[in-house]
Amino acid sequence: MTRYIVRRLLLLLPTLVLVTLLIFTLMRVVPGDVAKLIVTGGGEGKFNEAAYHQVQKQLHLDKPIVVQYVDWAGAALHGDFGKSYWSKTSVRTELGSRLPVTLEMALLAPLIALLIGVPLGLISAVRRGTPMDYGARMISIAGLSMPHFWLGIVVILILSNYFHYIVPIRYAEVWQNPSRNFQQMVWPILVLATGLMALLARITRSAMLEVLRSDYIRTARAKGLGRLMVVGQHGLRNAMLPIVTIFGAQLGALIGGAVVTERVFNVPGMGRYFIESVFVRDFPVVQAVMLLVAIAYLLVNLMVDLSYAWLDPRIRYS
Amino acid sequence: MSVDAASASLPLQGMLLTGERTRLRRLWKIVRAQPLGTLSLLVLVAYVVIAVFAPVFATHDPYSINAATTYKRPGVVGIMGTDNFGRDIFSRVIYGTRISVSIGFTTVLLATGIAAFVGGVSGFLGGTVDLLAQRVVDTFQAFPALVLAIVVVSVLGTSGVNVVIALTLSTWPGIARVVRSQVLTLKTSPFIEAARCTGLSDARIIWRHLLPNTLPILLVLASASVASVIIAEATLSFLGLGIPAPEPSWGSILTGAERYAQRAPWIGIFPGLAITIAVFSANFLGDSVRDLLDPRLRQ
Helix, strand or coil: HHHHHCCCHHHHHHHHHHHHHHHHHHHHHCCCCHHHHHHHHCCCCCCCHHHHHEEEECCCCCCCCCHHHHHHHHHHHHCCCCCCCCCCCCCHHHHHHHHHHHHHHHHHHHHHHHHHHHHHHHHHHHCCHHHHHHHHHHHHHHHHHHHHHHHHHHHHHHHHHHHCCCCCCCCCCCCCCCCHHHHHHHHHHHHHHHHHHHHHHHHHHHHHHHHHHCCHHHHHHHHHCCHHHHHHHHHHHHHHHHHHHHHHHHHHHHHHHHHHHCCCCCCCHHHHHHHHHHHCCCHHHHHHHHHHHHHHHHHHHHHHHHHHHHHCCCHHHC | CHHHHHHHCHHHHHHHHHHHHHHHHHHHHHHHHHHHHHHHHHHHHHHHHHHHHHHHHCCCCCCCCCHCCHHHHHHHCCCCCCCCCCCHHHHHHHHHHHHHHHHHHHHHHHHHHHHCCCCHHHHHCCCHHHHHHHHHHHHHHHHHHHHHHHHHHHHHHHCHHHHHHHHHHHHHHHHHHHHHHHHHHHCCCCHHHHHHHCCHHHHHHHHHHHHHHHHHHHHHHHHHHHHHHHHHHHHHHHCCCCCCCCCCCCHHCCCCHHHHHCCCCCCCCHHHHHHHHHHHHHHHHHHHHHHHCHHHHCC
């Protein structure tokens, strides 16, 4: 197992370097010149040659590209993401205040998805071909087919038209005002959970169906084990592998979903900040968010791989 | 095999007839086995037809702004009402089909092509090529598809071509990974060994023997990708990073719809339904294709 972990960690390094290279390159192929944009105040003001060079110097845009990359990657290694081009504040502080908001969503949504999705899939598999199965499958495919942002809009429409309820707009932190935080966050979290829940229900169903057909399940049944024991102990345990894989792989899609969901519900998290920065070409912010997201994603995938190896001993030794 | 030999001796006309009949019968069997899958395929075909003949289906000019008809209920003006600019939502949804259909199919075609090439070559050659190719795939997969697409569009600028580029870049790695693993298992099978023994070149083995055998799984992945690309395009447009205004796209019609929640809820309903039905059909089609191809799932 140790050897497996070490090998996986070593494979992570080149990927991480490539990730930083990709982020950096993406940010440099931009057709619009940021320094020009800042000097002219978003393209509307007058262009001033001297001010332009000064801005270039301030932002280190006059240095060779390789130096820029090494500077950026080196600083990022120490957790320093530079300053925002526009607000001049440290990207790290800006992100620090927004990260907890996004984390609240990104942790609770998958939890809810797991708690509802897996049992739904289980029922569907055990009661295959019954109306209950069709109902559960319909719900799960419908949940998969709605874009996060539209589901958010529909929730807002229903709440305001049928319940005359408007989701609070001013954000409150959990420890300051828990009830308002709940009122505000419960809807985006539920919206975010829906897609993943639907997917987990689907995967659980198909994985369980496969497992339930196997010989050892027949043996377990034949020796007189109770239904719960057969399904729970022998069935679900073996169906966990694909469920875990999909769960891990989909956490990335969840982050993408969080970006739009935050925008629809006006949640002041990392996602909204990211979109706002994308629009004004605030590269230090965009780079920092991309890097953080990529690292988080790589680590999640690593954990998925490790749990995979832990669940299935055959993988470790290959 | 023996059936083929027997039918070869029949007169040409008779052979064609039986061939056609069995084909029809086989088709009917598929339809019977997958009624929902067939329906999904028909729905998708209908979307393509609507996209091609949009001017025929649209009841109003989707671009004309009219201060007198803002926020009209469905039925008062048009089937789906009007938006904050007084434009007919039904006609805009109809025209929006063009963007979703064209971007959906182009992106999936490109992404599947790149994925088949990279996955096929990397799986077949193995060694250093495979190691390098997989690191590139890892790198692209380290970003959530939507985040990557948002950044690429914002870097290149908003236009139809750039949206296709962005979505292709975020779609191909997932498919490439599956193609590679498929090729890895196929590579060791006897028929590839036989092909190698006859002295075929690598390129020919990959093109004529390996890739055709990954076609079923490619088909399943492609229809699933159509679904995710339609969602991604709508999301980009919703954020204002898709096709520039005033071109109507399902996502861009929904932009700001939450602000008119009480005044004009219909703005937020119909375009979303168009997206959901399209994605639902693509997902269901993918499922049905998989069920048909996977004999273990047959009852």
